[in-house]
Amino acid sequence: MKKLVLSISMSLLFIAVGFAQxxxxxxxxxxxxxxxxxxxxxxxxxxxxxxxxxxxxxxxxxxxxxxxxxxxxxxxxxxxxxxxxxxxxxxxxxxxxxxxxxxxxxxxxxxxxxxxxxxxxxxxAKGAEVFKKEDYHKAIEYFEYAYKVSQELGKFDTTAAYNIGITGVLGKEPKVAAEYLKKCVDVNFHDPKIFIYYNRALQQLGDTAGAEAAIKEGRKRFPQNLSLLLEQAQLYLERGDANKLIASLKKAIEKKPDNPSNANFNFLIGKSYDDMGKQDSAEIYYKKAIQVNPKFFEAYYNIGAIYVNKAAKIQKEANDLPLSENKKFEALEKEANANLKKAIPWLEKALALNPNDGPTIKGLKEAYARLKMNDKLKELMSKQKK
Incomplete structure (x- = not known):
């Protein structure tokens, strides 16, 4: 009888344990x-x-x-x-x-x-929070989990992939950046910045050919985008391929002479010549850019800068002369001032387009003061006080 009672008690114990679990x-x-x-x-x-x-x-x-x-x-x-x-x-x-x-x-x-x-x-939210703190490695982890969520639900989250890519470039983790940006490219994510960051990730990996191919693909998909064009220009310039850039842009202009993007193309040709020290050719193409787009601030400013820089170079040459060469000094100073005078109309047009641009204001102030254009200087100063 005791054994029976024990068996029943043990059974109840197992049931109780299972229930507790x-x-x-x-x-x-x-x-x-x-x-x-x-x-x-x-x-x-x-x-x-x-x-x-x-x-x-x-x-x-x-x-x-x-x-x-x-x-x-x-x-x-x-x-x-x-x-x-x-x-x-x-x-x-x-x-x-x-x-x-x-x-x-x-x-x-x-x-x-x-x-x-x-x-x-x-x-x-967690990814954005640590991204703001520039903890890019942790941000990548959270954005990757956002991406995994979409995968678990049978979807593709291009925004998450895009965020991982950008964060990877900023955080110097190009391998993960390139992986996810390539996914965005493959699904035709409609944002030109994809190709800018993809190019940068590939450059960080040392894949120059891949970087160039990425930019070319971006230009093909977004032919009007200036940022991509500038990125391509930067890539060519870093590689010392300014002539290659100029040739390709000239060809693009010839192909579509009525293309509104020709303003940007001409500007970049001008900028390339400018960087090469060929200011006469640079001015020609800056002016062509203005013909296509009369409100091209950078083109006006860069022409003004060409003459300001010429004036500064000539004035330095004059200042380095010995005191005995007074006549040559006067001739050089006159030439410097003539170049400075040529800069003023271009800088004034640039300021009209961008009234708060600091470098343009500074350039005009110095030119007015140097040429003793006191009325112009006073007018400019009064506008800045308002």
Whole structure:
């Protein structure tokens, strides 16, 4: 009789233990519903370690929901429970779906996906937060999780891939940057900056040929975009291929003489000649740029700068003369002032287009003062005080 009683007692004990094991999961859910996240976390952490409940998809669903609540809580006492709560929530929800599929119950996948979808905003927010602090490595991690969320839901998140790419370039992690920017290129993400950063990532990797190919593809897809054109110009200039750039731009102008982009093309040809020290040719193309676009501020300013720089060079030559060469000094000073006078109309036109441009204002002030154009100087000074 005693043996029978013992057997019954042992059976009740096993039932009680099994119930206790599942009660951790139930308690976790109830605590979460009441907003008691400390207790909910403690209970669900036990449930996912327990042999009886750790392979149950519902356990991992609850784990994901509780850790999502921790990750999104505005209260510091809950936030400090786990700084990686969002990441743990994502992995838990993935596991819940996997176990649900293995068990062929298909009861919780929809609910898990709802939470996974909401995690996207969490990862974006956390990524943006650390990005502002210039913690680019951590930002990449969060943006990658935003990307993984879309993959889990059977989608492609170009914005997440784009963010990873830009952050990788800024954070000097070109390998990951190039990988994700290539994904954006492959799906025809409609933003020319993709090609700018893709080119930079490839340059950081030392792939000069790939960088040039990326810019060419960008120019092909966005032929009107000035930023891409400038990026290509920079690439050619860094490689010492100014002549190659000039030749390609001249060919583009010949091909489409009525193209509005010819203003930019002519400007870049002028800038290339300018950088090569061929100022006469530079001025010709700056003027061509103005013919196409009469409001091209940079072209007006650069022509003015050509004459200002000429004047400065001649004046330095004059100042370096010995005192005995007074006549030559006067001749050179006169020539310098003549160049400075030529600069003024171009700088004035530039200032009319951009009234607050500091370098233009400074250049005009110095020219007016040097040439004793006191009325002009006074007028300019009075405008700056308003």
């Amino acid at each position: 599942k009660s951790n999961r139930t308690s976790a859910f109830m605590y979460k519903q009441k907003g008691q996240l400390v207790e909910a976390k403690e209970a669900i952490d036990k449930a996912v370690q327990n042999e009886k409940t750790k392979n149950d998809p519902k356990t991992w669903l609850y784990y994901g929901e509780i850790y999502y609540a921790i990750a999104t809580s505005p209260l510091p006492q809950f936030q400090k429970l786990d700084s990686t709560a969002a990441i743990k929530a994502f992995h838990a929800l993935q596991k819940a779906k996997k176990l649900d599929e293995q068990n062929k119950k298909h009861k919780i996948a929809k609910e898990a996906d709802e939470y996974i979808k909401k995690l996207s905003n969490v990862f974006y």
